[in-house]
Each structure stands twice: as structure tokens, then as C-alpha cells.
Amino acid sequence: MRLLLLSDTHLPRRAGELPWQLLAELPRADVVVHAGDWVDVATLDLLESRSARLIGVHGNNDGPALRARLPEVARADLGGLRLGVVHETGPAQGRERRCAERFADLDVLVFGHSHIPWDTTTDTGLRLLNPGSPTDRRRQPHCTYMTATVTGGVLADVELHRLPPHAGRPSGA
Template structure:
């Protein structure tokens, strides 16, 4: 079993001065950390790296050259036998979800993880799981902040962790 902590849209330090305690509780037991963009500052990258597991990510629409020089616009990674597409989901027209799906059109992936909308989501489209962890620092109109935990076994088990 592999445990992956998934987050997006940290927008730090603008929306938060530090990683929320509820998220920090999960990071030491993670086998990998995924961030799907809008880090806002390189300090977030450095902070997440301190926890030890591999850090995977992409850049978002608010990320500057400091983040874009470290992370790509999109990428596909393989963890525990699953092909996982990472993309922020920003762009023109259509919904964030549709842009995320189109980003991997023609590619075989088991899971697409995206951010941008700050709206937690888990659903399937054509046998591909779509997952948006929400935001740990900017809940917008949602009642709670959120991030995700994926457990990769024979199947993908996805859950959202909601907190105030």
C-alpha cells in the first residue's frame, strides 16, 4: 500500500503563512506528496521537501519562473503501477475539469489530479478517476479547507480531508 498526500492551490504566503496543522499531521506518514500548482512561492516547495518523501508537482497560473523552472505544466508519473496525470487545469473556456481531461487526451492514465478551481472533487470519466484535492489555504465559498489522501493498492482509494 502506498499513501500519497495531495494538495493544490496553497497560494502562500498570500492566503496562509504556514502549512495548516491538519495537513502537517499527515505528511510524515506519506510515501509521496503531490502538489498540482498555484504554490505561489518557492518556500512551499522547500517546506514540503523537508518531510522526506518524493515531491511531484506542476505549476499553476499564479506561479512564476521560480516554480516553472522546477515543475512542468503537466506530467504523467507512475506510482505503485498506476499512471497518474498531473495538471493544474487553468486556461481559456470550458470547465477546469474538462481542461484537465483534455490535457491527457490520447494518453493512458488511471487517474488525473488537478487543482485551480479550489473545489474538492472525486469522480470517474470513462474509467479514469478525476481528483481535485481542493485548497488547504483558500476555501473560497466552500465550508471547509481540504486536501486529499490517495491509497494505492489493487485499486485507487481516494479521500478528502476537510478541516476548519
């Protein structure tokens, strides 16, 4: 099972649209995970229409329309992998301990908010993933998203993808 992980799209404020490289990943993904701060309903509608399965949560910048359609925390069983999604986990310092306590029933927690890619494993074995943002790099060198696979209940092949500057439509499109 192939996963596409993203967060903090902030459309249309940060970019006019999702980068074409990310959109090209949609048909290859069995599950798309969005960890909040969509900002517009159109992005949710687009990902719902182009995804085999979408798991998403609302973030702190998401208004009433998105909050009505998305939970604050989402949980899913992906072929035996216990996945959770939340937007905010608090400061980086102490994150592993806090998340391991709050999400003791999960194998993987995908989160957003900081726009900073993150990949660590807690002492309890909980894998924490933040895919960064495909549209708003803030102080990071690149806009980013992640892909991964799930086989036999195990997460593997986690890859952070860096997007080129101004990753809008390819020339000639």
C-alpha cells in the first residue's frame, strides 16, 4: 500500500495551486494523508475526488467549513498499521514523550503545523512523521511532502521529497 503524506497546504494564500509533482503522485497513492491547514475547501474537494482513500484532519488555520468535514484527530488501520493524524503536537522539545503518552495505541503519527519535516521514533516505538509543506517552506530550504509504503502492517520506504522553487505547472502545461 503506497501512502502520500502532506500538510499545511494553505491554499490559495501561500500558492495558487498544489505543485504538479505532488498532483502526479495522487494516482500512485492508495492512501493520501493530509495533516491539516488546508485553508480552502477546494483543496479538500480536489484530494477527495482524486484519491482512492483520503485521511485528513483540520488545522488551526481551517475555518468552520473544513472543521465541519474533518476531525481534529483521525485514526485508521492500514493493513495492520495503526495510523493516526493530528495537526499540532506542540513544541519540538518533549514531542516524543508527549506523543508516545497521548497516542500509545498507534504505530505511526503524522502531524503538521511547523512546516518542518520530521522523522523520529519514540522510545515506545511510535514513528512520528511531519511531511513539511508542499506550498509554504517558511524557513526551510525546500517545500516538501513524503511518500511511504505499508506492507504486512509495517511502514517502510519513507521518503521526503523536495520540490523545486516555484513548483507550479510544468512549462508547456
